[in-house]
Amino acid sequence: MNIDAALPTFVAECRDLLQVMEQELLKCEQDGADPDTIDTLFRAAHTIKGSAGMFGLDWVVSFTHEVEGLLQQLREGLFPLDHGRIDVLLKAADYISNLIDLVEQEGETPSAEVIARGEALLTQLAKVSSAPQSNAMTKVAAAANKITPATAKLERDPSTRFDSAHSWYISVHFGRNVLRDGMDPLGLLRYLKRLGRITAIATVCSELPNADDMNPEDCYLGFEIGMESEATQMELEAVFGFVRDSCRLRILPPRNRLPEYINHLDELDEADRLGAILMHCGALTSWGLKEALRLQAEADAASASGAAQHKPLGQLVVEEGLVHPEVVAAALATQRRGQERKVADASSFRVSATKLDALIEIISELVIASAGADLLARQGGSSELQEANAAVARLVEGVRNGALQLRMVQIGDTFKRFQRVVRDVSKEIGKEIELVIHGAETELDKTVVEQIGDPLTHLVRNAIDHGIESPEVRVARGKPAHGRLILDAFHDAGAIVIVVADDGGGLDLTRIRKRGEERGLIARDQVVSDNELCKLIFEPGFSTNDTVTNLSGRGVGMDVVRRNIDALRGEINIDTRPGEGTTMYLRLPLTLAIIDGFLVGVGDAQYVVPLDMVAECREFTSQDAELAKTQNCLNLRGTALPYVHLRDYFGRREAPVRRQNVVVVRSGNRQVGLIVDRLMGQFQTVIKPLSPIFGSIRGVGGSTILGSGKVALILDVPSLVQHAAAREAAVVHH
Amino acid sequence: MPLNRVSASRLRVEGDLTIYEAVALKAALMAALVDSPMLEIDLSDVGEIDTAGLQILLLIKNEAESRGRDIRFIQHSPAVREVLEMCDLAALFGDAIVIGRHDAAAEAP
Numbered sequence: 038m039n040i041d042a043a044l045p046t047f048v049a050e051c052r053d054l055l056q057v058m059e060q061e062l063l064k065c066e067q068d069g070a071d072p073d074t075i076d077t078l079f080r081a082a083h084t085i086k087g088s089a090g091m092f093g094l095d096w097v098v099s100f101t102h103e104v105e106g107l108l109q110q111l112r113e114g115l116f117p118l119d120h121g122r123i124d125v126l127l128k129a130a131d132y133i134s135n136l137i138d139l140v141e142q143e144g145e146t147p148s149a150e151v152i153a154r155g156e157a158l159l160t161q162l163a164k165v166s167s168a169p170q171s172n173a174m175t176k177v178a179a180a181a182n183k184i185t186p187a188t189a190k191l192e193r194d195p196s197t198r199f200d201s202a203h204s205w206y207i208s209v210h211f212g213r214n215v216l217r218d219g220m221d222p223l224g225l226l227r228y229l230k231r232l233g234r235i236t237a238i239a240t241v242c243s244e245l246p247n248a249d250d251m252n253p254e255d256c257y258l259g260f261e262i263g264m265e266s267e268a269t270q271m272e273l274e275a276v277f278g279f280v281r282d283s284c285r286l287r288i289l290p291p292r293n294r295l296p297e298y299i300n301h302l303d304e305l306d307e308a309d310r311l312g313a314i315l316m317h318c319g320a321l322t323s324w325g326l327k328e329a330l331r332l333q334a335e336a337d338a339a340s341a342s343g344a345a346q347h348k349p350l351g352q353l354v355v356e357e358g359l360v361h362p363e364v365v366a367a368a369l370a371t372q373r374r375g376q377e378r379k380v381a382d383a384s385s386f387r388v389s390a391t392k393l394d395a396l397i398e399i400i401s402e403l404v405i406a407s408a409g410a411d412l413l414a415r416q417g418g419s420s421e422l423q424e425a426n427a428a429v430a431r432l433v434e435g436v437r438n439g440a441l442q443l444r445m446v447q448i449g450d451t452f453k454r455f456q457r458v459v460r461d462v463s464k465e466i467g468k469e470i471e472l473v474i475h476g477a478e479t480e481l482d483k484t485v486v487e488q489i490g491d492p493l494t495h496l497v498r499n500a501i502d503h504g505i506e507s508p509e510v511r512v513a514r515g516k517p518a519h520g521r522l523i524l525d526a527f528h529d530a531g532a533i534v535i536v537v538a539d540d541g542g543g544l545d546l547t548r549i550r551k552r553g554e555e556r557g558l559i560a561r562d563q564v565v566s567d568n569e570l571c572k573l574i575f576e577p578g579f580s581t582n583d584t585v586t587n588l589s590g591r592g593v594g595m596d597v598v599r600r601n602i603d604a605l606r607g608e609i610n611i612d613t614r615p616g617e618g619t620t621m622y623l624r625l626p627l628t629l630a631i632i633d634g635f636l637v638g639v640g641d642a643q644y645v646v647p648l649d650m651v652a653e654c655r656e657f658t659s660q661d662a663e664l665a666k667t668q669n670c671l672n673l674r675g676t677a678l679p680y681v682h683l684r685d686y687f688g689r690r691e692a693p694v695r696r697q698n699v700v701v702v703r704s705g706n707r708q709v710g711l712i713v714d715r716l717m718g719q720f721q722t723v724i725k726p727l728s729p730i731f732g733s734i735r736g737v738g739g740s741t742i743l744g745s746g747k748v749a750l751i752l753d754v755p756s757l758v759q760h761a762a763a764r765e766a767a768v769v770h771h
Numbered sequence: 772m773p774l775n776r777v778s779a780s781r782l783r784v785e786g787d788l789t790i791y792e793a794v795a796l797k798a799a800l801m802a803a804l805v806d807s808p809m810l811e812i813d814l815s816d817v818g819e820i821d822t823a824g825l826q827i828l829l830l831i832k833n834e835a836e837s838r839g840r841d842i843r844f845i846q847h848s849p850a851v852r853e854v855l856e857m858c859d860l861a862a863l864f865g866d867a868i869v870i871g872r873h874d875a876a877a878e879a880p
Contacts (some may be wrong), residue, residue, distance in 0.1 A: 211822075216790050222822045226857055240858040242829045247837070248801050251830055253793030253823055260858070 043219050043279055044140070047088050049387065051137045054081040056450070058130045062123050063456045070111075070118035075492075078126070079108040087275040090228040091220075096147050097136050098231075100155050104129045107166045109540065122165045125158070127457075132158055175625055204236065205266055205273065205288060210244075210259030212283030217254055220280050222433060229276050234264025390483070393443060400433075400440050400629060401723040406722065407433045408744030436633055448526045448535070449477030454490075455497050459522060462501045469508055469519045470501055470757065475592065476526035481533045485625055488605055489535065494597040496537045496621055497522065499595070504541035504619050514616065516540065529624070532607075532649070538620040544613040549573055571611035575599035604737050608704075608755045624704075624755075632720030634741070634751065637700060638715035639683045640691030643749040645722050645741055646711070650702045650754045654716055657697035670765065671699065671710045679761035680710035686736060686757075704758040711757065722750060783813040788824030788851070793808040796824075800831050808840055815846035820854050829866065 058081045061074050082105040089097035104126065111118050132155055139147055147155075207229075211222050229235070241259040245251065266273065273288050274281070407430050414422040452474045463470040505511075505520035512518050525536040534588035546567060553559045553573045577596040602609055607625035626632075626647075634645035661671050671678040678701065684693065701712040722741045731737065774796065775783045782803055786792065803810060812831070817824075828844065835842035844864050847855065855861045 216821075216823050223825065223854060223857070224821075230857070238857070238859045240829075240860050242826075242833075245826065245829055245833060248797070248830060249833050251797070251826075253797045253827060254790060256822060257823060257826060258829075 044092065045389075046387070047092060047327065048141045050088060050138055051085050052134070054085055055130050055134045055137070056454070058170050059127065059457055060453055062127050062130070063460060065118055066120065066123050066460070072112075075108065075111050075118060079105065079112055082108055083272070084275065087162070087272070087278065090231065091224065091279060091375065093224070094136075094140060096152060096155065097133065097140070098425055100129075100136070100159065101133060103159050103162050104766055107162055124166050125161045129158055129162060138753075155211060170540045205233075205262075205264045205268075205290065207262040207273065207289075208259070208285075208287040209262070209277060209282060210241065210285040211256045212253045212285075213257075215256045215280050215283055218280070218283070222256065222258060222260070222280075225276055225280070226262075229262070229273070231262070232268040232272060232276065233264050235264050237263040270434070272283055323727060355524060355553045358668060386442075393440075397440055397444065397631075400437050403433055404437060404631060404721045404723050405742050405744070409746070410744070412744035413702070430721075441482070441631060442476050444483045445480040446483050447477060448479050448481055448486060448533075451486055451490060451493070452477055452524045452526070455493070455524060458494060458497055459501060462498055462518075466502065466508065468501065468505060470505055471519055471521050473521060473523045475523065479526040479528060479533060481526075481625070485533075485605060488601060489623070489625065490603040492623070493535070496599045496623075497524075498535060500539040500541065500619070503573070504539035504543075506542050510542075532624045532626055535623040535625065536620060537623070540618040543615040543617060543619050544574070545613070545615070546570055546613070567613070568610055571613055572599075572609065574611075575609065606753065606755075619755075632722050634720045635700070636717040636720040636743075636749065637698075637711070637713040638717055639682075639687065639713050642687070642689065643717065643743065643747065644683065644713075645720060645749050645751045646700060647722075647751070647754060648719060650704060652701040652703045652708060654698060654700050657712055661699065665712075673701065673710070675706070678708060678710045679765040680712055681757050681761050682712045684712070684714070686760075702754050704757070707758050707762060709754075709758045709761040711752075722751065774805075774850070777813065780807055781811045781813060783816055785816045787819040788814075788817045788827065789819055789821045790823035793823040793827055796827050797830065800827065801834065801868050803837070804831065804834060804840055804842065810835075810840065810842045812842065812844050813846050814844055814851045815848050817848045822852050825854055825858070825860075829860075832863065859870050 047371045058078055061077050061081075065074055082101055086098055086101040086105055089101065090375055107122070107126070110116065111122070116122075136147060136155075137150070139151065209222075209225075215222060226238075233343070239261040241261060242257060244259070245257040251257070270288055270290060275288070277284060277286050407426075411423075411426045411430055414426040454470055459470055459472040500522055501520075504514075505522065506514070508518040511520065521540045523536065523538040525538070527534055527536075549570055550559070550565075553570070554561055556576075558573055558576060559565055575595045575598060599609065602623060602625070605625050607623060610622045610624070611619065612622070613619040617770075633648040635648045635651050637644050637646060664670065664672055665680060665682075669679075670678070671680050680699070683689075684691075698713055698716050700713060701708055701710050720743075724739045725741055727734075727737065728738055735756050736753055737750045738756075739751040740748050743749050775785050777783050782800075784796070788796065800812070824860070831842060834840075852861075855864055
C-alpha cells in the first residue's frame with residue numbers, strides 16, 4: 038500500500054507540533070506551567086502518536102506513548118512540571134524530531150543505536166513520572182518489545198479495566214477516493230485495534246456495484262465496529278484523521294445514548310440492517326433500540342399532527358428520564374468542539390513550496406510579457422491599446438504582489454527557535470542569558486528565511502559564547518549577572534534589517550587592527566572606519582584563540598556567515614561599544630524574485646536600480662561637474678555626496694550626452710549619487726541570477742529581461758555605495 | 772500476469788493483492804469466472820493484501836453468486852487470513868479456511 042503521498046504531510050505536521058512543544062516547554066521554564074500549556078503539550082504528543090500509528094511507525098508510537106503518559110499525569114496534577122521534567126521532555130521532543138527526520142530520509146525502521154538512545158530516554162521519563170519504579174520499568178520493557186509488530190499492541194487487561202460502559206460503536210464508510218489518496222482502510226482498522234479491543238465488526242459491502250461498474254481503485258467498503266476502549270472520542274476520531282473529510286464517520290460513545298443512535302439511524306438508509314448490526318455489536322440492547330424507535334415514531338407523530346410544540350429529541354429523552362442531562366450536554370459540547378475545530382482549520386492551509394515557486398515563475402514570465410506588450414503598444418501609438426495595456430499592467434502588478442505576499446512569512450518562528458539555542462548553549466557554558474525578541478511579526482520572503490537560519494545561528498552562538506561575559510565578570514563590571522541577547526527585525530527601505538545585539542564586552546578593536554595588520558588585510562597606516570575594522574572578523578580564519586583572546590573563536594564560522602549573507606545580496610554592519618556590547622545589523626532584501634526597479638540608461642546600455650533604494654533624481658548640472666572634478670563629490674543641499682560615474686565604472690565608450698542626471702541612492706545610512714545619461718522610469722523587474730563567471734564583477738547583482746527582449750543589469754547598490762565611500766576615503770586620505 | 776492457471780478449474784493468485792494489482796486482477800478473475808462454471812482460487816501465494824484486494828475478493832464472490840457459478844477460495848495465505856479475520860469475513864469466505872491444514876482442505880474435492 039502506498040502511503041508515501043501522505044508522508045510529507047505527516048512529517049510537516051509533526052515538525053510543527055514538535056516546535057510547538059519546544060516553545061511551550063521553554064515558556065513553562067521561564068514563566069511556570071499552567072494547565073492550558075500542559076494541555077497543548079499533551080495534545081501535540083497525542084496527535085504525533087496518532088498520526089505515526091497510521092504510518093505503522095511503531096517505535097515512534099511507543100516512544101511518544103510514554104511521553105504522552107507523563108503529560109497525562111501532569112495534566113491530572115499528580116506532580117508539577119518542574120525543571121527536571123521540562124528537561125527530559127525537551128530531550129524527548131528532540132528525540133522524536135530525530136525519528137521524524139529518519140522517517141523522512143529513509144522511511145525505514147530506526148537502527149539499534151537509535152532505539153537504545155530512545156530506551157535511555159524512556160528510563161529517564163519513567164524516573165520523573167509518578168508511577169512506582171517497578172511499574173515504570175515494565176513499561177519501558179513493554180515499550181521496547183513493541184518494536185516488533187507482533188507485540189506492538191497497547192495491551193490492556195480487559196478484565197480489570199473494561200466494563201460495558203466503555204463499549205463504543207463506530208461506523209465508518211469510506212469515500213470513493215480513499216485508496217487513490219494513498220490510505221488503506223485496513224491499515225486504519227489495524228491502528229484502531231491498538232486503542233482497545235474490537236468486540237465485533239461487520240464489513241459493509243452493500244455499495245459494491247456489479248463487476249461492470251466497479252472500479253478496482255475506488256473504495257466501496259464500510260465497517261460497523263463495536264469496541265471496548267478507554268480512549269476518548271477525540272482519540273478514536275483521530276484514527277480517521279487523514280480520511281476524515283472524505284468518509285462518513287459516526288462514533289457513538291458507550292452506554293445507550295438514545296438520541297445519538299436515533300440520529301445515526303436517521304442518517305443511514307439501511308436502518309433495518311443497521312439496527313441488527315447495532316445489536317450484534319452489543320452497543321445497543323434490543324430494549325434500547327425499540328425504545329429509541331418508539332420515541333422517534335412518537336416525535337414524528339407529534340410533529341405530523343401539528344402539536345403546539347415540537348420538542349427537540351435531546352430534550353425529549355431527558356424528560357423521559359432515559360438519558361441524563363449531563364450526557365446530552367456532553368454530546369452538545371462534543372458537537373461544538375467539532376465545529377470550532379472546523380473554523381480553525383479553514384483559516385489556513387498548507388501549499389507545497391514547489392507549487393508556489395512554479396506560480397512565481399509563471400508570474401515572472403507574465404511580468405516580462407506584459408512589459409513587452411506595453412512596449413509594442415507605445416511604439417504602435419494607439420492610445421486605446423496603451424490604455425488597455427496600462428490596465429493589464431496594473432493587474433499584473435496586483436497579481437505579482439499577491440503572489441509574493443504568499444511567500445512572506447513572519448520571522449518570529451525563526452527567532453523563537455533560538456530560545457532553545459540560547460538556553461542550551463548558556464547552560465552548557467554556565468552563563469545566564471535571557472533572549473529578548475522584538476519584531477517577530479516582521480515578514481520576509483520564505484527563501485530568505487530559510488537561508489538566514491544558519492548565519493543567524495552562528496551570530497547568536499558567538500554572541501553567547503564570546504560576547505556576553507561570565508556572571509562573575511559582569512558583576513565585577515557593575516552589570517547585572519543576567520546577560521541579554523536581543524533579536525530584532527524591522528523593515529527599512531525595501532530591505533529587512535535583522536539585529537543581533539548583546540550587552541557583553543564588545544569587540545576589542547585594537548586587537549582586531551593588530552591582527553588585521555599582521556595578516557596583511559590592512560596597511561599599517563591605512564585609515565579604516567570602526568565598522569570596516571569590525572568586518573575583518575568575517576575574514577576566513579581571522580581570529581584565533583592565542584591572538585585575540587576577547588574574540589576567541591569568533592572567526593570560526595563567521596566567514597560562512599558573510600558568504601551566506603552575500604549570496605542573499607545582503608550586508609552586515611557592526612556597531613560595537615567597549616564594555617557595553619555589540620550589535621550586528623543584517624540587511625537583507627525582502628524578496629529574491631521580483632522587485633520594483635528604476636530603469637536608467639548609460640549610452641546604449643540600460644541598468645536597473647532597485648526602486649526602494651532610490652532617494653531622489655536630479656539633473657547633473659555644470660556646477661556639479663565642476664565640483665566633481667575638483668572635490669570628487671557632489672553637493673546635495675549643502676552636504677557632500679560621493680558619486681559613481683556609471684559610464685566610467687562600467688567602462689562604456691559612447692560619448693557622453695549633453696544633459697546627464699544624478700540618481701541619489703541610499704543603502705543603510707549612506708547616500709551616493711549615480712551619474713547616468715537617461716532616466717527611463719519605473720520597471721517591474723524579474724531578477725534573473727547571473728552566471729557564476731560574472732560573480733567577481735562588483736556592482737552588479739543580477740540581470741533582468743526588458744520588454745524589448747534586451748538584457749539589463751541590476752545594480753548592486755550596497756557595493757556601489759561601498760565603492761564610492763572607499764574612493765572618497767582614499768581621496769581624503771591623500 | 773498475477774494469475775496463474777494451475778489446472779482447468781484452478782487458478783493461483785501470485786504475488787500481492789493490492790491496489791497496484793487490482794485492475795489487472797479484476798479483469799483476469801472476471802474473465803476466468805465467465806469461462807468456467809466451477810473455479811477454485813488458490814490464495815496461498817498472496818503476500819500482501821489491502822482494501823483494494825479485499826474488494827476484489829468480495830466482488831468475485833458477489834458476481835459468482837449472481838451468475839450461479841461455484842467459486843471457492845482456498846489455501847488462504849496468512850496475510851489473507853489476518854485480513855478476513857480482522858474484518859470478520861471468515862464465514863463468508865469460509866469454504867476452506869482451515870488454519871494449518873491447507874493441504875487437506877485443498878485436496879478435498
